[in-house]
Amino acid sequence: MEVVRDAPIDCPIGVLTGPNFAHEVAKGLPAAAVVASVDADLREMVLARLGTPGFRLYGNDDPIGAQLGGAAKNVIAIAAGAVMGAGLGENARAALVTRGLRELCRLAVALGGRAETVMGLSGLGDLLLTCTGPASRNFSLGYALGQGEGLASILASRSAVTEGVSTAVALVARAGEVELPICRAVAALLAGSKTLDQAIIDLLSRPQRDE
């Protein structure tokens, strides 16, 4: 939306995002998504024109949180893939995704959005799609990293863009002092400044704390 806002257009803008594999939507299978905008008229108009019983739309006045959830989930998906690729198991993945979402909530609040948005269809919903199956490009990139393959070799073998790689860098650059151990570990892993083993040790040796 920052990019669009800089464009020479003059109309209300918003975000449509959520856990939607396009091929399922095309088949008419049921799905849900978020229409996020500070403009209530725009939200209502999109809900009325695009919403159907099979494509359920929910209004949300927090486009910052909705955008963050949709983008940053790719970073957590890389981490989840790395955990599974390294054979750490499903308990570890569940803990990592849960704690990763907590990081995204903190970041949303720091950037002026709301935690609840990230715990909705954008963010949590997205992660339920992308962190559980190799169908996700970000998850599969993480999986390959977890199995010991190098980033350059993984990227050379695929033509599609793996968004999380650039998102991780952008996200950490915007985060300031926000506590984001998992996102920072992914950025360091992708930058080659930390090995996977070191990243895992660092995450597990953090002090115990309240949830």
Next chain:
Amino acid sequence: MEVVRDAPIDCPIGVLTGPNFAHEVAKGLPAAAVVASVDADLREMVLARLGTPGFRLYGNDDPIGAQLGGAAKNVIAIAAGAVMGAGLGENARAALVTRGLRELCRLAVALGGRAETVMGLSGLGDLLLTCTGPASRNFSLGYALGQGEGLASILASRSAVTEGVSTAVALVARAGEVELPICRAVAALLAGSKTLDQAIIDLLSRPQRDE
């Protein structure tokens, strides 16, 4: 904890819960869990004695939310299984689990707990384990329902307890006026008062709303 509190014992009590497949913990793979108690000394003691780098414990002073998350997630897992068994796809499952967690948050608040707890390791973390694979008894029961098998026949074929079946009834009984469309649909499905097709139509034809 209500049951324990009625027993003739006199000591602080708490809850240890989280997304932990026992066989992975036994192998020494990393996992995380919540120690929930209103007694800060008890929390600290359990964290100090049971926590290790590979078994990360997080303190939480909301045992109501922690108990609800650990129990009620089984009801959402049945719903997620039914969606997959009926062939509705991964978009539908992601939407259902996200909206199902929102229901559990509302219920936690109504019962005196906190939404954030249910969005943590107990609740969300649990759901990440149980809603994605047939390894979960609740998910697989829902899956069989989704494929058209009857509840009596499913229960007759298994010796292990499928907790969500009784939890669904108990949860709705405690819910009062709280808006729980997915949990109530599962209870009605299990009670035979609604068919799967009717439950799906009812959920999809609810009015559009804010997230």
